[in-house]
Amino acid sequence: MPKLTMVQALNMALKQEMEKDDAVIVLGEDVGLDGGVFRVTDQLYQQFGENRVVDTPLAETAIVGMSIGMAIYGLKPVCEIQFSGFSYQNFHQIENHASRMRWRSQGRFGVPMVLRTPYGGGVRALEHHSESREAFWSHMPGLKMVIPSGPRNARALLVSAIRDPDPVIFYEAKALYRAFREEVPEEEETMPIGKSQIAREGNDLTMISYGAMTRPTMEAASELAEKDGVEAEVVDLLTLSPLDDDLFTESVKKTGKAMIIHEAPMSYGPGAEILARLVEKSFYYLEVPVERVTGFDIIIPLFNRENHYIPSVKRILRTARKMMDGMK
Amino acid sequence: MPKLTMVQALNMALKQEMEKDDAVIVLGEDVGLDGGVFRVTDQLYQQFGENRVVDTPLAETAIVGMSIGMAIYGLKPVCEIQFSGFSYQNFHQIENHASRMRWRSQGRFGVPMVLRTPYGGGVRALEHHSESREAFWSHMPGLKMVIPSGPRNARALLVSAIRDPDPVIFYEAKALYRAFREEVPEEEETMPIGKSQIAREGNDLTMISYGAMTRPTMEAASELAEKDGVEAEVVDLLTLSPLDDDLFTESVKKTGKAMIIHEAPMSYGPGAEILARLVEKSFYYLEVPVERVTGFDIIIPLFNRENHYIPSVKRILRTARKMMDGMK
Amino acid sequence: MPRSKIDIPCHVDYLSILDETGTVDKELEPDISDDFLLDIYKAMVLGRRFDERMLNLQRQGRIGTFPPITGQEAAQLGTVAHLRQSDWFVPSFREMVAEIWRGRAMETFLLYYSGYNEGVDIAEDQNNLPLSVPVGSQTLHAVGLAWAVRYRKKDDVAMTWFGDGATSEGDFHEAMNFAGVFRLPVIFVCQNNQWAISVPLSKQTRSKTLAQKALAYGFPGIQVDGNDVLAVYTAAKEAVERARAGDGPTMIECVTYRMMMHTTADDPKRYRSDEEVEGWRKKDPITRFEKYLIDKNLLEPKKIESVDQEVKEQIQQAVDKAEKLMKELGDPLDMFNHAYAQLPPHLEVQKAYLAKELAETMEKE
Amino acid sequence: MPRSKIDIPCHVDYLSILDETGTVDKELEPDISDDFLLDIYKAMVLGRRFDERMLNLQRQGRIGTFPPITGQEAAQLGTVAHLRQSDWFVPSFREMVAEIWRGRAMETFLLYYSGYNEGVDIAEDQNNLPLSVPVGSQTLHAVGLAWAVRYRKKDDVAMTWFGDGATSEGDFHEAMNFAGVFRLPVIFVCQNNQWAISVPLSKQTRSKTLAQKALAYGFPGIQVDGNDVLAVYTAAKEAVERARAGDGPTMIECVTYRMMMHTTADDPKRYRSDEEVEGWRKKDPITRFEKYLIDKNLLEPKKIESVDQEVKEQIQQAVDKAEKLMKELGDPLDMFNHAYAQLPPHLEVQKAYLAKELAETMEKE
Ligand SMILES: Cc1ncc(C[n+]2csc(CCOP(=O)(O)OP(=O)(O)O)c2C)c(N)n1
């Protein structure tokens, strides 16, 4: 199995799906000759030509609006919005249309599109290039919101997203694009959308995270095991909507303690919903208050300070230890 | 004191602020001669002329983008987006600019604008005219998100919003526009943004709500008192962001039980954050799981079915009784 | 060439064939079969009468808010008449008679405007998008459909309707630009009815015509008398032919008038004069078309009456059918239908919650 | 008047005064004082040298990603040169030398592109908006500022810059339309540098010129040789005068070229040929302006050298200052500054949380 970065794994998913199904069309700004500013669509233009890999004018609303039309027709557009910070330009096309066309047309027209977009900080980028606003999409009925945490699941989930009959918002953590490699099988591999996974097993504490934050969470869990003798169970959500609340509530029923880690601002962020589900489904198992380790409720600072904004291993550990100490 | 509907009270707030301060400008679609499709700006055009009450072309992004420019200059634009369902057209202007211009300019330029918009169901309207998506705005750092629940506080909060140095999203419940009258003093009255209030006192159960849902919540509380001998305390949030979590956590410390009522879809909705704060600040006082009575995670149906979507008195009561029964 | 004039293509035609008195310009008269002329005529009358009936029902509280189309029948039918079954129909919210032409059953309007989701009912073989409320936004879907059509090597077209107000939206701009860049088979039909709710065209744009906006995107725009069904038909014919031939998009500005209120929730007396409305009444698209058909010996007073009768019967049948359907439809649980291709677990839970609530209520009653 | 041509105003000029060889068209030569000509020249050289130095620093990893401006000095300075202190400056993200002209300290660029929020530092008396990254979005702020200027009965103007790619965004359309409808004192300066990252103009629009897009909004557009500072200056002068006189907006399309990568994160070799770039190098705005100033006896080889020297010293001072500042600045707690006019309680809590974390870390170290 080749060892691939997440960029390469995503590229593989697109390439293979395009080879299999001529309804799959890639479109967006600079996705063609340039191969995308992060190179996720590298060489697709050369292989499939300009009718399959479409460089569009600079207009996010149109990219999404056109994708909706293409999807209604029966194609499977995979559009790229260059940075999630510019996906608010097309917010209304998703809220007003993509998420409800199936409902509005009483089942006549589905919108099997994928909106891929890089999100999150950690790559020393300019303003608007480091935000995490996955909560917006997660709150929209009719959408699916997927966030992989590494090359292998990124590839498998993107394939599933492309084949999904409903619109999928697919957030790619920039910080993971080239952070590490994983073995990714050449053969077809999919993963169910709407299912989380246990990234690490443990009985003492449940740590719930997703996307880029899965890594520092895993690191923190390792350190807890090594230094504190605490075995944390790490849940990697993978899909935020529909949210798989079975897996993490089961985990908490076992550990009695939960913390949630994300980059997005805390207030009204994804952690709130996870916390709410925990209370609704496993209240009587909770030994201590659920904790959230998240971005602050401010605009993420320019990159010189961003590592003080984004939850670090240290910050995760601090909270985890506080929770465990509270138990002594 | 005159007894006014919420529409009249809002109109009074605008009129009086415009009389006091020539920096206050009203703009939007049909706000001029027509007085707004709900008549909130009625007669302002006649009184203040087309330089103060500006009928704009049909373009929400421009209405907001232009308001941002006006506010940077030092004016106090109060723009109307005809229905909150069309405020996603201007989502990027709020996310990319209004909410962060003060921060981006390191304090040089504030954006003292108000975006008024009707939200919510219950008025037998067309598609896109009945949604509640206040969670979007509440999750954006740099904004304030205000939702009054009646004529008097609507008037006072709108005055405060206009005078606020930061951008305020001001959601007006359509269902309340003409639902009832309240005495509203002619004299200036403001209310602090960021403060909730106790709409009804009680020791048995805390019901947390805001906007249009405050009414059925109050009704349910009355019925609980009358029929069940249960005294519910009702918290009317008034501001969703910044969220006043002191008031409702204090209440829950007293009652030990909390339920949250809103029209917005449940998942990743405002209730999740309120629930999270309750857990973080009053976990050890919670006797039973916090309950959410909310809209479903689907597009609100066309009006024939909407009363089965929007939380009703009956539905609120059902949950409240379940919570109280659980205690017996 | 220091200060020189750039030679930009800036040609915009105005087309009028049947004048206000119903006199036809023989040279420009389009070649339309008698049957088809009568089909269009009947549809125009149907649209008018149905509008009146809906207004009536609305005033009686039997249906909710809706946007009347009176005055815009020619603009809608002259354009939609060119579409084949397989072409894509992408309406805004005021294309009632065009929707009927495309096969939408009349009773579905009554259901829709009574708040029944079942008011949208599109057969698998109908390439008709459901009506779209967010102004201007649907034009982009037409662009995507047209792109797909071409990708699949079909010669279908996508036709999309919108108002004068819609030309101010960013979505319109982006749709026009994409259509131009990709040279797509889209026809942009602007029903310039002079008003966007209370905002007159003069406050909407400083452009002399709306048609000329097409020039900014490198494709043709034409302005037509939108109350002259022959002119609209002719312009649309050219546009559709161009699109089918692979020669790209066209924008057609139909100059017409919104004779009624914006929607039944609106009171136009607040912002426009009766005189203005009366002035436009003289330009009625049906009266002049009737005159034309009489002159052509295709219509006589008795036939007019019989068309009217026939149409009214159809409408009555639709009303009856709708009222019957309303009694059968409306199961609240159906609100969960079509949220996704497959209902996800959390919605199963929520649906069960509602089912239980409904059952309990039943029990008590 | 059945099928008639509509007489629409569709005039677009192309203006060029100083050709590629530096030869001036005497008739059109603008009347600019010698001192001012030299000021502009110095600013152009400063812009070029600073760009080069930034690139150098970036390659050494001393600053982060930034968008070079080389080749666009004339377009920026020929326009901004007309602004008074009280006028409103509304840039995009590639107006480095225009920003310097407006008084932005050079060290702030280095701070900004090193990820320091302090890299934005605008004095109270500077009506300069901070740079704006979301393409096209800032044009609307210029419209709002211009509206406010007029409301306050001032004769200031708002000038806003954007690229060729930006003309595809809905925001651009809406800004142009509002400016036209309200007849506002805004000048829209399009730096058509032929590329939007990897997308060439031909894929951005099918319009022959970008200037003609103004016609869709009922106001004038002009295309100029954007590498000819005299032509840019002249067109901007007309536009600014018109705006100050209350005669509304103008769009100026400066035809220029992005000589470098889009940003330092970009590799243009992936999508454009070296020949194309070399072709444009011959049209360099500085070389030809130098030739003009030499011909006018305002410049001689020694003076050129001394300007270069002066500029390099200024740059070195800025670099030194920035490096010093970077050592002083950067308190993480400052990230809570300016979130709101007054920090709300929940942010006080979050700030305290960070303060505690920082203190603990200090302790440990
Ligand atoms: C994006 C958006 N903004 C506002 C509205 C509210 N609204 C509905 S129709 C309308 C006016 C539309 O005018 P025009 O485009 O001329 O079409 P007409 O109503 O005249 O057919 C407005 C403002 C809407 N539906 N969508």
Ligand SMILES: Cc1ncc(C[n+]2csc(CCOP(=O)(O)OP(=O)(O)O)c2C)c(N)n1
């Ligand atoms: C709304 C938005 N979409 C995408 C981007 C990413 N992006 C930054 S610059 C750019 C190209 C801009 O091209 P143009 O307008 O011609 O300006 P230039 O870079 O040539 O100066 C793109 C796509 C962005 N900053 N904003």
Ligand SMILES: [Mg+2]
């Ligand atoms: Mg109209």
Ligand SMILES: [Mg+2]
């Ligand atoms: Mg460019």
